[in-house]
Amino acid sequence: MLKSTKEKRAGIDPMNIFARNKNVSAPVKSLLSVNIFKKLPAFPMQIELSVQNEVLVVVGPSGAGKTTLLQCLSGLQKPHQGEIVLNGRVLFSSTARVNLPPRHRNVGYVFQDYALFPHMTVEQNAAYGMKGNRRKSLKLQEVLEMLQIAHLAHRYPGQISGGERQRTALARALLADPELLLLDEPLSALDYETRYKIRKELKSLQRHWGIPFILVTHDLEEAAFLGDRVMRMEKGRVVGWGIPDDIMYRHANPGGRCPSPYPQ
């Protein structure tokens, strides 16, 4: 009862969302739970979701609020109401008046255009968020090698290719030891071949690292390949959940009947 009044106050109708996602989204133990409301110029954004140790892909048309959602999770934007909890830590809560700044959230963010520091080398970029000095160089070397950019350590971002910049941005985000990694259209600026290669690596990277990834994309094929679950957003709302097969099915059979609750 208490919970429902809280939700009502937050302007969220829980029935609306549970009715749609109960089939696929019933997490046993969620690492991240989000329930936020934010007024945007064109429409109100209202999101409820929980993420486990998995890749959650967020799809939807441009302007659906996907990037806003990521920015709310990372603390770069502030929701008006609701709650964000990561591994038991409250990152944001309108009722408890908590709004941790980005630097205390421990949430990694890979920007669409990578936002690398142009005046620092690949190595300096990657090490920027590292904490502590013990075994720092060892870990740095290990991650650079894993992402195959160790040989570029002393180059500047302006001197490497798009794919290499992407790997540098990934290394930088991961080396800060985040508890959650957000990726905003990480592959959209890459050519087809690099895109194909990196998306395979992304998936194994998540398995290896063991933290939830939330990835935004326009590309349904990419969503199907990368996502353990796929969430579709339209005008600031979750309009459907799916597993990758549904997405591909609907992609291939527009207008066909869908075996999952993925909406029309």
Next chain:
Amino acid sequence: MFAPEVAVPLLLSLRVAGLAVLFVFLAGVPVARLMAGRDFPGKDAVEALLTLPLVLPPTVVGFGLLFLFGKHGPLGRLLENLWGVSVIFNWWGAVVASTVVAFPLLYQAVRASFQAIDRNIENAARTLGASEWRVFQTISLPLAWPGLVAGIVMAFARALGEFGATLMVAGNIPGRTQTAPLAIYAATESGDNRTALVLVVLMTLLSFIVIFWVNRWSKHRLKRWTLDDEMFNSTARPGCLTCSNQPRKRGQGSTP
């Protein structure tokens, strides 16, 4: 050539301009940072106020400073009471006048380069755990550096050439407040064209060297981490300490 009537005003000018630039830098960078940030009510008015000394006639600035720092002016009385000093009719007056007149030049350049920084780059640093001070120190300041250097040079040049406000606030006392521009004026008036010419040549040369060096330096530094391989290679000069260890492709444009 370096007779006292040339050397003294020249050295005084350099000292005044150097100190003025230091003050302009210390005040201009934080103010530019603030003004490049978010909007607040009355921001446009503050902006106009900060740029005003650039467009006002120097005599208006001089009059204003005399009023503020004069015996009965608010700042003048404050300085008198606190330390028993006055800036009127001594060389500190020249420093104050140069500082005020040169401030908008540095401020404008630095604010523009702070504003040109991609917000996401600073945001990326924040998500990596950096405090606001660390973001400023390691990201914003280095990225705004070329604009900052340009601002410093322009402010220095302006301070070096300051005449009107200095004349009103510090006066034209040979050996004490007579800076190079004032000395040129005084020498010309008294028919000492030789001294005036030497000072003119030296001032021109000095200004030219400073601007030339800074332009070259900032271009070179920028290219070091620039985006375009070709652009980068075309500026890699043989025998240059900072680029000699960088790869050079296809040998194109390797000769300056």
